[in-house]
Amino acid sequence: MRFKFTQKKGLLFVGLMILQYCLMGQNNSQAFSLEWGGFVRADAAYDSRLNVESREGFFIFWPKPVKTGNDGRDLNARPGFNMWAMTTRLFARTKPSQILGGNGYAYVEGDFTGPSNYENNSFRLRHAYFVIKWSTLRVLAGQYWTPLDVPEALPRPLGLNTGAPFHSFARNPQFRLEWGRGKFKVAGIVLAQRDYASSGPGGIQPDYLRFSPLPNFHLQVHYTTENLLMGAGIDYKSLAPRLVTDSLTFTNEKVNSVSFTAFGQVTAKKFRFKYQGVYGQNLSDHLMAGGYAVETIESGGVYKYINLNHLFSWIDATYRLGRYEVGFYGGWLKNLGTHRPAQPIFWGRGENIAMAWRAAPRVSFNSGPLTLYLEAEYTQAVYGEPDEMYEVKNTHSVGNLRLQAVASYDF
DSSP, rough: OOOOOOHHHHHHHHHHHHHHHHHHHHSSSOOOOEEEEEEEEEEEEEHHHHHHEEOOOOOOOOEEOOBBOSSBBTTTOOOEEEEOOOTTTTEEEEOOEETTTEEEEEEEESSHHHHHHGGSSSOOOEEEEEEEEEEEEEEEEEEOOOSSSSSGGOOOOOOOOTHHHHHHHOEEEEEEEEEEEEEEEEEEEOOSSSSSSOEEETOOOOHHHHHHOEEEEEEEEEOOOEEEEEEEEEEEEEEEOOOOOTTBBBBOOOEEEEEEEEEEEEEETTTTEEEEEEESSSSSTTSSSSSEEEEEOGGGGGEEEEEEEEEEEEEOOOOOOTTEEEEEEEEEEEEEEHHHHHHEEEEOOOTEEEEEEEEEEEEEEETEEEEEEEEEEEEEEEEEETTTTTOOOEEEEEEEEEEEEEEEEEE
């Protein structure tokens, strides 16, 4: 594995070492120190077909559509094999300490998948946040899972897409305030975009949210018992896709998107079952299907926008048998269109997919720090031609079978 050690990355590691030295060297009544950990992960995967993918194929969305060549053969019906170790991960965490009358800690985590497809094997930031918790109140600030990724109910498929595009996959800079008493918890989150951003006229970038200029808002409620978690949430996002028109005049038109989710987890001794459903608008920044189109073009070249709507659902079940664990992940999505006629100008992902589904059984074996995994993941997508309301017609189906093996060593 090749690690691109730049000046910035060198400063990051030196800074962490200095931080640990300073914290451990304090002579006050509280002793600070860092705990280090992570894992080394080696992956190998075979695909029966070319896929819409990212990062050399270790992250796949769905199989590519049929593309007929001059010889009449499907040019995308080509198998592939690859191996990688760039998902190897490191983390550092401070030991809990007393802060403002509560308990607090900080956490930093990164891996070697780089910030883009062109920087694979370089170090990149995954999580970086601090938490302070009181009896009924909890504050989190920094970069963390987006609210549609519920840490208490994350699916566990072997693929690094973590269930996307049927399940959200994103991390965002955010401020999270949680209040809990008894079995109930309420969380309010404001967040921005960075590595996972929306699509628009200038490509994929966080500026559409930045200059809206409101943050993304999310409200979530949890009900938790010893063996049960149930929750629901609502998400609001406002984007400003263009700041000026083609004729260089000011425009302030927004695309406002609202999404709803319900989720849960049930545990019983060796068995665990998780689920989530999402009604989503414009969720391409979550690595899901979705986006928005131009509804009308007004005088002066001003665009009016409209959301593409989707339904998403998934389940994940695991059962442990000593050192072995068997599991299954299943996902499904449905394109609901725009509900009103729109122009053939679209930004996002999957506007030509009517429906897609995935089934992924898996098995793992654990021995101390070493875990071995095997998974078979079959994904089918139904492609077609979107009409004026982005409902997909004249469809055909394609499928991809991925066989994946992983060895992971924790430290």
